[in-house]
Amino acid sequence: MEKVTATFDIGKTNKKFFLFNADFKVCHEVITKLPYVKDEDGHPCESIEDLKNWVETTFNEALRFKEFKIEALNFSAYGASFIHLDPEGKPVTHLFNYTKNFPEIMHKKFYALYGPESDFSIQTGSFDAGMLNSGLQLFWLKHQHPKDFKQIKRSLHLPQYLSFLFSKQMVSDYTSIGCHTALWDYQKKGYHAWVKKEKLTSVLAPIVDTNTTITKRFKDNSFRVGVGVHDSSAALIPYLKRFTEPFILLSTGTWNVSLNPFARTPLNANETAQGGLYYMQTDGSPVKAARLFLGYEYEHQVKKLSQEFNTSQDSHKTMRFNPAVYQKLKVGPAPYFEWIELAQSFEKRSPFKYSTFEEAYHHLMMALVGLQVKSLRLAKGITPLKKVFVEGGFSNNEIFLKLLCILMPKMEIYSSKLAQASSIGAALLMSTKPLPKTFLNTQYKLSKQVAPVL
Structure with a gap:
């Protein structure tokens, strides 16, 4: 059996799965597109359930290949996307699309508290982009959907959610935190003061090095699971x-x-x-x-x-x-x-x-x-x-x-x-x-x- 590394690459349009050999040549690939669903406001968004089912089914099929032995699994995925989990690890909300409109009333409220906008952008390395600044999604949930927010135990970035499906470990990594989320203060090299003032660190998972691996057994197979990485x-x-x-x-x-x-x-x-x-x-x-x-x-x-x-x-x-x-x-x-x-x-x-x-x-x-x-x-x-x-x-x-x-x-x-x-x-x-x-x-x-x- 040839030893291989498995990766999922989750884009907004295409969802891909690869097996790479020791020389990083593709031995097997699967590419698909998954239909969007609509959130409670009628805005199109990724179906968490469909994505989860496809990832798990695709990986289970690969485990059955007699010619390959999967030794490691990792994930790359698009950013600016949170999956909010309850204490049982189940999604609380939809996976909100970063193209969704960020309410103007929330925009004004946020920058009245934590602006001016120009200073904030320099500190966080994130130009004002509404939901694309995924940290502001947490602010929006807390202030406009408090019932949903109170149910959240952990908010995972998409790459780390994919890893969680296999490792059962809830973590954050630098690449996901750092991609225009407005969460990170690049000058102070830590979460921005607004994150702490809003007490959001309680729902953000511990930060680990992106090279971190977790050895797990899955379907009678033992392999190392990566924590995921932002695709760019x-x-x-x-x-x-x-x-x-x-x-x-x-x-x-x-x-x-x-x-x-x-x-x-x-x-x-x-x-x-x-x-x-x-x-x-x-x-x-x-x-x-x-x-x-x-x-x-x-x-x-x-x-x-x-x-x-x-x-x-x-x-x-x-x-x-x-x-x-x-x-x-x-x-x-x-x-x-x-x-x-x-x-x-x-x-x-x-x-x-x-x-x-x-x-x-x-x-x-x-x-x-x-x-x-x-x-x-x-x-x-x-x-x-x-x-x-x-x-x-x-x-x-x-x-x-x-x-x-x-x-x-x-x-x-x-x-x-x-x-x-x-x-x-x-x-x-x-x-x-x-x-x-x-x-x-x-x-x-x-x-x-x-x-x-x-």
């Missing part, structure tokens, strides 16, 4: 194990997150006002970051263009960079698109009229990559670095990569073709084996991008 922080792990020179990891998907673990200057008011924030490494050290809802915007805009030009909604996937189209658009009017999520950064004017889908798509990408470059520069700050690694969906988009090369000519842009970055990061936390020097080039298929000849 997990994606950084393979790169930090391989490279010592500074870099930025641009993790792309629904959110495009620029992660700079080498920044040494603290966040300032100007950076937080532009969306700058902190994530946290497994050892509790900060990662300067900037986020854009770029993938979400991209999908919406491409769908609109496909309908307008009556083309297949998949036609953009094979679109190549066209220097002639780029040169034509570059000297013409600036692109204008009615963003649904991204902030408008130009004056209102009539939309540009395009003759072809190719033209429209190139102009869309020019607009989006322009915003992406600003976000990358925000995360970079004054850090002396030259490398940007692009992983996730946009690492397969030639036009995105070529435009990055054009707009950031002094940077080395690399694409990474592996889709399991977070899962491998979670698996690496369970391993004492050093990462092979050729791992990123072979497994991640790192490819240095070259600017087009114009």
Whole structure:
């Protein structure tokens, strides 16, 4: 039997399960999507019961494989999400979606008590984002739903809840606490004063090192269970194990997150006002970051263009960079698109009229990559670095990569073709084996991008 490490990677859209061998190659994978349910206000949210059932069923099936012996299990998952448990370990509320509206009355009350907002953002490394600041979900529950709040014994971040299903240990880890939760004071390196004043530490589980493992028996099998890790922080792990020179990891998907673990200057008011924030490494050290809802915007805009030009909604996937189209658009009017999520950064004017889908798509990408470059520069700050690694969906988009090369000519842009970055990061936390020097080039298929000849 081949010894393997199992990982669950729980995204907002896709739920994934992998078995990795000793060389971190995928031996088995399962990918699924689970339907959302609605909370008491009618807002869509993850079904805790469906997620729990899928995780347990999938793992039980893997335990029955005769060709593999699972020696370790870990989890990566999206952040800003709490599961509130009663004394018996059962959920008290829904898993509230971080896109849910944070009541304005609660917003005013919170910042009247603990503001001003600009100072609070600098201290917590979290720009004001409502439910996306998951710590404020606890404030909201305490003050607007006190009956529910009184039933809570522990509020677990999603990665740690998944671990709890197997380990039965209720813990917190640094990466989950540090991802724009507004719980952590990065200046004082501990829970923020507001958390203690609201007496929320009683429902927050003890903090353990993200490398912590718990040996458990499950279905007559003995294996080590990890405590889970936030997915963006997990994606950084393979790169930090391989490279010592500074870099930025641009993790792309629904959110495009620029992660700079080498920044040494603290966040300032100007950076937080532009969306700058902190994530946290497994050892509790900060990662300067900037986020854009770029993938979400991209999908919406491409769908609109496909309908307008009556083309297949998949036609953009094979679109190549066209220097002639780029040169034509570059000297013409600036692109204008009615963003649904991204902030408008130009004056209102009539939309540009395009003759072809190719033209429209190139102009869309020019607009989006322009915003992406600003976000990358925000995360970079004054850090002396030259490398940007692009992983996730946009690492397969030639036009995105070529435009990055054009707009950031002094940077080395690399694409990474592996889709399991977070899962491998979670698996690496369970391993004492050093990462092979050729791992990123072979497994991640790192490819240095070259600017087009114009």
